[in-house]
Structures are given as C-alpha cells and as structure tokens.
Amino acid sequence: MKRKKHTSGDDEAQVDMTPMLDIVFIMLIFFIVTTSFVKEKGLDVNRPENKNASNQPSKSLSIRIDETGTIVMNGREVDIRRVIANIQTYLAENPTDTAAIQAHENTEHGVVVEVMNQAKEAGINKVSVLVKS
Numbered sequence: 001m002k003r004k005k006h007t008s009g010d011d012e013a014q015v016d017m018t019p020m021l022d023i024v025f026i027m028l029i030f031f032i033v034t035t036s037f038v039k040e041k042g043l044d045v046n047r048p049e050n051k052n053a054s055n056q057p058s059k060s061l062s063i064r065i066d067e068t069g070t071i072v073m074n075g076r077e078v079d080i081r082r083v084i085a086n087i088q089t090y091l092a093e094n095p096t097d098t099a100a101i102q103a104h105e106n107t108e109h110g111v112v113v114e115v116m117n118q119a120k121e122a123g124i125n126k127v128s129v130l131v132k133s
C-alpha cells in the first residue's frame with residue numbers, strides 16, 4: 001500500500017497573477033493612447049542672456065514725455081520732429097543700443113509710439129517703456 005504524503009495547505013493555495021498583470025498593462029496602454037498633449041497658448045518671452053563679458057555698464061538714452069507731449073532727452077527739451085537728429089547726435093558721443101522712454105500716464109499714445117519709431121530709425125535696437133507701478 002502506498003501512503004500519500006500530506007502536504008500543507010500553503011503549497012496548494014497559489015494565486016495566478018497573470019490575468020491581473022494583463023489587465024493593468026491594457027489599462028496603462030489605454031491611458032497612454034487616449035491622453036492628449038496640448039501645447040498651451042501664450043506669449044513667448046525673450047529673456048536676456050546672462051553675459052558677463054563686458055563689465056562696463058552701458059549708458060542708456062533717457063527720454064521723458066510729460067502729459068502735454070513735451071519730450072525731454074537727457075535733461076534737454078526736444079521737438080518731436082528733431083528726435084532722430086538728437087538721438088543720432090547722442091549715439092555719436094555715447095555708443096549704446098538701448099533707450100528708456102518714461103511717459104506720463106496721461107500722455108497720448110501716438111506721441112509715445114512716434115518717439116519709439118524715431119528711436120528705431122535712429123539706430124537704437126532696444127527701446128523699453130518705463131511704467132509706474
């Protein structure tokens with residue numbers, strides 16, 4: 001007579017994990033395929049590069065416009081028709097490519113835009129408008 005070996009219950013009670021792993025991978029593939037990647041709309045910002053090549057601070061041209069439309073460049077009152085000539089004279093003495101325009105909040109926008117256009121025509125590449133915060 002043969003005797004059967006009695007085995008413990010732990011050896012016989014095994015759970016097959018294959019179907020559960022199949023379902024998890026199918027769900028993962030489903031979510032990857034159905035996910036849509038949307039590029040957000042917005043403005044591109046031109047950030048300045050960190051260049052420490054020149055240790056000399058560049059002198060910027062200062063233009064101030066008051067509420068009546070009077071233009072003052074580096075402490076001197078200038079007619080709107082002579083802005084280009086005054087900027088070119090300034091550039092001959094002080095080579096720079098930046099200008100800062102500070103306009104009063106009640107100034108007409110057309111005057112500010114005209115000064116900006118004339119500064120670009122005179123050879124200034126970077127024109128910034130200063131605002132009161």
